[in-house]
Amino acid sequence: MRNPQGDVFVIEGVLGKGEFGAVYLVRERGKLHNIFALKEVINPDKGARERFAFEGEILKRLRHKSLPRVYSVFENDGLKRVYLLMDYIHGQNLEVLRVKQSGHCFSLPLVLDFIDPIVDALMYLHAQNPPIVHRDIKPANIIIPTGGGRAVLADFGSAKEYVPGSATTMVGHRSPGFAAIEQYRTGTNTRTDIYGLGATIYALLTGLTPIDALSRVLGSVTEGVDPLKPANQIKPTLPQSVADTLQQAMSNTSADRFETVEEFWHVLQDSVTQKMPRVSSIDQTQSTPPTQALADRNTQSLPKVQRVSHAHSRVLLRVIAIVLIIVALAVAIYSYLRDLPILLLCCLVLLFLSLSVLLHDVTIRARRRRSQNLYKAKG
Ligand SMILES: Nc1ncnc2c1ncn2[C@@H]1O[C@H](COP(=O)(O)OP(=O)(O)O)[C@@H](O)[C@H]1O
Numbered sequence: 001m002r003n004p005q006g007d008v009f010v011i012e013g014v015l016g017k018g019e020f021g022a023v024y025l026v027r028e029r030g031k032l033h034n035i036f037a038l039k040e041v042i043n044p045d046k047g048a049r050e051r052f053a054f055e056g057e058i059l060k061r062l063r064h065k066s067l068p069r070v071y072s073v074f075e076n077d078g079l080k081r082v083y084l085l086m087d088y089i090h091g092q093n094l095e096v097l098r099v100k101q102s103g104h105c106f107s108l109p110l111v112l113d114f115i116d117p118i119v120d121a122l123m124y125l126h127a128q129n130p131p132i133v134h135r136d137i138k139p140a141n142i143i144i145p146t147g148g149g150r151a152v153l154a155d156f157g158s159a160k161e162y163v164p165g166s167a168t169t170m171v172g173h174r175s176p177g178f179a180a181i182e183q184y185r186t187g188t189n190t191r192t193d194i195y196g197l198g199a200t201i202y203a204l205l206t207g208l209t210p211i212d213a214l215s216r217v218l219g220s221v222t223e224g225v226d227p228l229k230p231a232n233q234i235k236p237t238l239p240q241s242v243a244d245t246l247q248q249a250m251s252n253t254s255a256d257r258f259e260t261v262e263e264f265w266h267v268l269q270d271s272v273t274q275k276m277p278r279v280s281s282i283d284q285t286q287s288t289p290p291t292q293a294l295a296d297r298n299t300q301s302l303p304k305v306q307r308v309s310h311a312h313s314r315v316l317l318r319v320i321a322i323v324l325i326i327v328a329l330a331v332a333i334y335s336y337l338r339d340l341p342i343l344l345l346c347c348l349v350l351l352f353l354s355l356s357v358l359l360h361d362v363t364i365r366a367r368r369r370r371s372q373n374l375y376k377a378k379g
C-alpha cells in the first residue's frame, strides 16, 4: 500500500473486517517502529468516497488521549477505496472482551471505569466548532489497551460535523440496538451520541444488545408500551436509578434525552453511591485478561437507591397539582361566599400556579404523542 507521498505500508495483519472494508495493522517500509492502523473503506460511489475523505480531513486536526490520532487520508480511485492512516491501539475491543466474560457482562464499577475516558472524548468531539457527532458509539468501537490504560474510541466511519439547522442528507450505516431512531431517517445531532452511549452502557451491564430503536417506536405505537426492558429487569442487582438514567439517555425523542453527554454522565454517577462493590474482576479464566489494574481493584457494595425515578416524580407532581386545584377551588368559593377578598386572592394565585404546572405536563405528553404519531406516519 502506497500513499500519495510515496510512503509504503506493509500489511502485517487484519485488526477487523466490516461491511465496507477492513482495518489492517501496517508497518511503514524501512521503519521498524512505525506501526499504524490503516482503515480501508470500499465504496463504489465517488461522492461517498469524497465525503469520507473530507470527514477524514476533519479528524486529522483532532488531538485527544482517547482518540487514535489520524495522520493521513488518501483515496485510490482505481480500487474505489479511501484509506485512513492512524495510531495503532494494541488491545481488544469491548465487544470481544464482553463475550469472554461469564454472563457476557461487566460489573457496574468496571463499566464506569471503561466509559469514563469515552465520555471525555465525546465531550471533546461535541465541543468542536461545529460539533463532531461520532454516530456509532458501541462496544465494538471502544478499544481497551492491553495491560491497562485509557479506553480509546475508534471507528470514525460514520462521524459527521453537526451544523445546526442543516438536515443530515446522507442516511448512512447504522448499528441496530445502538443507533437512535433519527439515524433511520435524518437529523442526527450530538444527542444521537447520548443514545449510543446509553445503549453501550446498557449492553455492557446486561450482556444484551438493546432492542433496536425502530422496533421500539413501532412497539410503542402499536402496543402502547416501549419494548425496551429496563436494565434492572435483566440484571436485578442494578439500581433502579441507573436503569432510569439509561432509559432517559435512550429516549426515542431526542429532546427527552440529556442535554449533554456531561449531564448524562453526572446523573449516572450520582445514581451510584460512593461506596461501590468490589469490582468482580474480568473473568481470569478467559484467554486475554484485559486491564489488569482494573481487575485487581477492591470490591464494594452498592447503596440503596434514594433517587425517586423520573417517571414516578412526574406522576406525584400531577397528583399534587390536581389536589391543589381542588382545594384552591373549594376555598375560593368559600371565601367568595364569606366575602374574604385576601383569602380569595391567595386561592386564585394557587389555582393559577397549579393549573400552569398541570398544563405544562399535559403539553409535554402531547408533544411526545405527536412525535410518536409522526414516526408512525413515516414508517
Ligand atoms: N486504531 C486502531 N487500532 C487498533 N485496532 C483498531 C483500530 N481501529 C479499529 N480497530 C479494530 O478493528 C475493528 C474494526 O474497526 P472499525 O473502525 O470499527 O471498522 P468497521 O467500520 O468495520 O466497524 C475494531 O472493532 C477494532 O477492534
Ligand SMILES: [Mg+2]
Residues within 6 Å of the ligand: 018, 140, 141, 155
Ligand atoms: Mg466499527
